[in-house]
Structure formats: C-alpha cells, structure tokens
Amino acid sequence: MITRETIFKHAKEKYGTSPDYPFQKFPNYAILRHASNKKWYALIMNVLPKKLGLEGNEEIDVLNLKCPPEIIDGLRNGKNILPGYHMDKENWISFVLDRTDPNEEVYNLIEQSFNLTKKE
Incomplete structure (x- = not known):
C-alpha cells in the first residue's frame, strides 16, 4: 500500500x-x-468509495494524476486505477492509494504528470 505521506516525501525529494x-x-x-x-x-483527496463506484463506507485516499489520453484506457483496471475523480476523465486518472502497491508504476506516472503540467 502507498500512502499520501510517501507521495509527499517523494514529491519533496524529487x-x-x-x-x-x-x-x-x-x-x-x-x-x-x-x-x-x-x-x-x-x-490527493479523501472520498467515500461510493463516489468512485466502489464498495465501502470509510473514506479512502485517492491520487489524481494527469496522463496522455492514449494510455489512460490501458491503465484503468476498475480496482485501483479509475477514471479521474472530479477531473477531466480523458486526461486524468485516480489511484486508490490503499489498493496500490508502492512497486507499481505510480512514481513513473507522477513524473509523467509533473512533466505534462509543467508547460505554461
């Protein structure tokens, strides 16, 4: 599982x-x-799972990242990578943090989102 704190630490260091x-x-x-x-x-937001179409009553942390539209469909799996919650679904994805393994490509996708949004 990855946490908001590990993402904050990564963002500060990188x-x-x-x-x-x-x-x-x-x-x-x-x-x-x-x-x-x-x-x-x-x-990073804390939301109720039902807002994402998931089961559960306890708030969960969700990480939204920008991605190239051509890879988004291949990333979404309905379990831990979903259409971007409260964002443009063609350009953003949402990770359910407590369902995401730190060894997954989340850090590469953070870097990609960083690069996609740095242009003015």
Whole structure:
C-alpha cells in the first residue's frame, strides 16, 4: 500500500514541492503543484468509495494524476486505477492509494504528470 505521506516525501525529494491545502471546505485535499507556474500535477483527496463506484463506507485516499489520453484506457483496471475523480476523465486518472502497491508504476506516472503540467 502507498500512502499520501510517501507521495509527499517523494514529491519533496524529487521535485522540491510540498502539499498545498487550498480548499477550506475540504481541508484534507492536498495539491502538489509546480513552483514556477502553480499548475497542479497531483491531487490527493479523501472520498467515500461510493463516489468512485466502489464498495465501502470509510473514506479512502485517492491520487489524481494527469496522463496522455492514449494510455489512460490501458491503465484503468476498475480496482485501483479509475477514471479521474472530479477531473477531466480523458486526461486524468485516480489511484486508490490503499489498493496500490508502492512497486507499481505510480512514481513513473507522477513524473509523467509533473512533466505534462509543467508547460505554461
């Protein structure tokens, strides 16, 4: 399982970014953004599973990342990689963190999202 804390640590070490919590209504929603252009490259939210079409009553952490549209369908598996929650579903995916193995390609996809969003 991967956690929001491990993602924050990775983002700080690799990109020099720390989470930002801009939503007063959702104090646990954390954004990772570029220092230069302030664009988001990742969003971590705590949501109820039913909002994602999943079973369960306890909130789960979800990581949203931007991806090239041509690879999104191949990534989504209905278990831990889903269409981007509350985002453009053609360009974003959501990882259910407690169902994601840290050895999966999530760090490569974070880097890809970082690179896709760094252009102004």
